[in-house]
Amino acid sequence: MQFTTTDAATSAVETDCLIIGLPEGNGLDGAAAEIDSAIGGVLTQLDKGSELPRKAGKTLMLHALTGIGARRILVVGLGKAEKLDAVAFDKAVKAAGKALRQSHATSAHCLLADAKVTDRDSDWKVRQAGIALAYADYVYSATKKPKDDAPPATDTVSFPAGKGAEQQLSLASAIAAGVQRARDLADLPPNICTPAYLAEIAETMAAEHDGLEVEILEDEEMEKLGMNALLAVAVGSANRPRLIRLSWSGGKDGDAPLAMVGKGVTFDTGGISIKPRDLMEQMKFDMGGAAATIGAMEAVARLKLPMNVEGVVAAVENMPDGKAYRPGDVITAMNGKTIEVHNTDAEGRMILADALTWTGRLKPDTTVDLATLTGACVVALGHHASAVMTQNDELAEELLAAGQRSADRTWRLPLWDDYQEQIESPFADMKNVGGMPAGSITAGCFLSRFAEGQRWAHVDIAGAAWQWGKPESGTGRPVGMLVDWLVNRAGGWNAVG
Known part of the structure; x- marks a missing residue:
């Protein structure tokens, strides 16, 4: 898995899968609200029906949405905001990574580092998100060939460009x-x-x-x-x-x-x-x-x-x-x-x-x-x-x-x-x-x-x-x-x- 950064607007990023996180509670804000606006309020409608995953580690994959460059949106629950510490964040990202690997996406754009983690800074969130996504992408293949219809590995994951993001992703790649x-x-x-x-x-x-x-x-x-x-x-x-x-x-x-x-x-x-x-x-x-x-x-x-x-x-x-x-x-x-x-x-x-x-x-x-x-x-x-x-x-x-x-x-x-x-x-x-x-x-x-x-x-x-x-x-x-x-x-x- 290779990590990159982009300064493109979230709705304009061309990728197989856009990954966003939602804490427990009502409404949408930040990147989720921006995406919802671009896709005509689909997330709001799902939220009204309690169909969006908000409990920690729960995921939902949405397909064929118009208004954005991504072919899919993967929504992962982050749980209660006050309980989103380093361990909970790591588990949530791994859950997202597992769902990503089970899809047929080979590229993704990750916004999970935007989440507010109670005890960690932005550098840690970017670095740990990279490590956790790579961890979840692992499938043993040394003595067992994957089936012909097995989901492919995730080749690339991009993150929003920002101060130190490239360095943190380089560190994540080495640790992974x-x-x-x-x-x-x-x-x-x-x-x-x-x-x-x-x-x-x-x-x-x-x-x-x-x-x-x-x-x-x-x-x-x-x-x-x-x-x-x-x-x-x-x-x-x-x-x-x-x-x-x-x-x-x-x-x-x-x-x-x-x-x-x-x-x-x-x-x-x-x-x-x-x-x-x-x-x-x-x-x-x-x-x-x-x-x-x-x-x-x-x-x-x-x-x-x-x-x-x-x-x-x-x-x-x-x-x-x-x-x-x-x-x-x-x-x-x-x-x-x-x-x-x-x-x-x-x-x-x-x-x-x-x-x-x-x-x-x-x-x-x-x-x-x-x-x-x-x-x-x-x-x-x-x-x-x-x-x-x-x-x-x-x-x-x-x-x-x-x-x-x-x-x-x-x-x-x-x-x-x-x-x-x-x-x-x-x-x-x-x-x-x-x-x-x-x-x-x-x-x-x-x-x-x-x-x-x-x-x-x-x-x-x-x-x-x-x-x-x-x-x-x-x-x-x-x-x-x-x-x-x-x-x-x-x-x-x-x-x-």
């Missing part, structure tokens, strides 16, 4: 590309999206973007480094692991980078502690942290952020075979600490343990790991928020604020020392599970032992990274939150683009 990259990877089947495939994608990205470099570690190099926790998870699979590093050097030489570390379990059977068969096919999305890290690095390179950023991915497949690691095994991690394995399905924290230790050698200013780590997080927060765990209050506030600004919300869970005793073991420095109580938090406690000395946060995205139901799909989260956090650290949106 990162989100789509993450969704593409998460949706791919595990026989395609293997650890080696993730490494190939990273190499392709580095070749496409000047300033983006890649480093790939394979078995022999990881063995020399003592990455026994990561390798223990990988040992049962024919698909060999990779440690992938994407480096963006947009800052000054010597500036400490911000680092993201993604869990990349490209398929998770649970290993010897094998999962139930029901819904095991969804375990292809257990590389959502890797997808988000790679997607965020895609956006970073496109935005050309004036800072140094590291994206590290621990990519493995967790399979059971005669060589697979077992419950009861004691593994010595890269940092020398020993781990008693109680559950081979608690594999994400094992690979992140070594990845965090290795990332610490890069001397980052801050490290944030991303992982579809625990089902307990889905129980706690559902699919609405990612969980943030850190002992650094300032960093927690940075990530919470980034989630609010980007409509990609996070929520903080405690990481108190009280929980650490749940992962104590008489046979090793720790065990890899802490039992049923506070399962997400004890997983964070485990990871904290491999991020000592780092300004570090763990983000559990188990609920946020995957959309259950129909259609099942990766969400690309939390790419939006990560990019907002990075941009804020780089000096804000005015310093970008």
